[in-house]
Amino acid sequence: xxxxxxxxxxxxxxxxxxxxxxxxxxxxxxxxxxxxxxxxxxxxxxxxxxxxxxxxxxxxxxxxxxxxxxxxxxxxxxxxxxxxxxxxxxxxxxxxxxxxxxxxxxxxxxxxxxxxxxxxxxxxxxxxxxxxxxxxxxxxxxxxxxxxxxxxxxxxxxxxxxxxxxxxxxxxxxxxxxxxxx
Numbered sequence: 001x002x003x004x005x006x007x008x009x010x011x012x013x014x015x016x017x018x019x020x021x022x023x024x025x026x027x028x029x030x031x032x033x034x035x036x037x038x039x040x041x042x043x044x045x046x047x048x049x050x051x052x053x054x055x056x057x058x059x060x061x062x063x064x065x066x067x068x069x070x071x072x073x074x075x076x077x078x079x080x081x082x083x084x085x086x087x088x089x090x091x092x093x094x095x096x097x098x099x100x101x102x103x104x105x106x107x108x109x110x111x112x113x114x115x116x117x118x119x120x121x122x123x124x125x126x127x128x129x130x131x132x133x134x135x136x137x138x139x140x141x142x143x144x145x146x147x148x149x150x151x152x153x154x155x156x157x158x159x160x161x162x163x164x165x166x167x168x169x170x171x172x173x174x175x176x177x178x179x180x181x182x
Contacts, residue, residue, distance in 0.1 A: 008085075009095060010095075011072075012072050028069040032070070036073070036082065100136070104138075104140075105139070108153045113142065150164070
């Protein structure tokens, strides 16, 4: 599934790069993917013809999205490859970030962090190699997650730092149980 998603993302990325609209294409692709996700039962229903699905999508997207991205998604529908859209969307986003030398760090934390805490976290991520020190742009996405009692969990470039209170307590418990050091 990932191989097909990569092919779709690569094809759209090259077309968007040629047209100078990578950023717009990424935003539109995410928007269409979300829209289709809301109507997943309709678009994945085998009793509804491809013609009906493409007509409905064209009508919905008309004037709101560029022909590049709209027709790209319609090609996926016509080939019965709509299942690849969420993956292709994520791969496209990563390609865009690589192209613009952006690093996106996603942080789950139980509260909205202060600016000072954000600076300390950014420095920690650099020191632990989660983000390169020479990164052009760093975007930090904060998700408030009340399930995390304390600390945080951060994701970037396929890596994770789990500094949540739950994980720290589990490490202490294992160390005490097995007589090892932290």
